[in-house]
Amino acid sequence: MDNELKALLEGMKIHGYKLTPQRREILKVLISSSGKHLTCDEIYEKVKKSCPEIGIATVYRTLQILESTKKINRLNLDDGYVRFELNVNEETHNHHHLICKLCGNVSEVRIDLLEDLESNIEKNYDFRIMDHDLKFFGICSKCKNLE
Numbered sequence: 001m002d003n004e005l006k007a008l009l010e011g012m013k014i015h016g017y018k019l020t021p022q023r024r025e026i027l028k029v030l031i032s033s034s035g036k037h038l039t040c041d042e043i044y045e046k047v048k049k050s051c052p053e054i055g056i057a058t059v060y061r062t063l064q065i066l067e068s069t070k071k072i073n074r075l076n077l078d079d080g081y082v083r084f085e086l087n088v089n090e091e092t093h094n095h096h097h098l099i100c101k102l103c104g105n106v107s108e109v110r111i112d113l114l115e116d117l118e119s120n121i122e123k124n125y126d127f128r129i130m131d132h133d134l135k136f137f138g139i140c141s142k143c144k145n146l147e
Helices: 001-016 021-034 039-051 057-070 116-124 141-146
Strands: 072-076 081-088 094-101 106-111 135-138
Touching: 001 021, 001 057, 021 039, 021 057, 021 081, 039 057, 039 081, 057 072, 057 081
Parallel strands: 094 135
Antiparallel strands: 072 081, 094 106
16 A cells, blocks of 8 residues: 555656645545545545544545546446546556446456457547446346345
């Protein structure tokens, strides 16, 4: 976690942002919750435990900064919430998500399955693809075993 935190803090510094204690705590929460796809309110509740004076507006602003500097990704998992995740290695493409319709568990698919399809679309439609967002909805292995 220390190396990840240092890299994120350094990235903010390079973009000209101050490294406030509140921003450090927000980054710590994001790192420790890696793979959990937290909402702003969930991040706020976790940060508030170690930084009780923080306001929700500070969390929102910090998330906007982190998103604008490509340190986090904003996710819409079709559940009515905006969620955030660390942008590991500053990926240029979003990875795919598997969303369980029963328990709501979200798993990540780290391999890019659409490279050939993107190449064909770009060639056949004269369209430059910058990114894509792919979600699979179904039933996870835990819920499947309960049926």
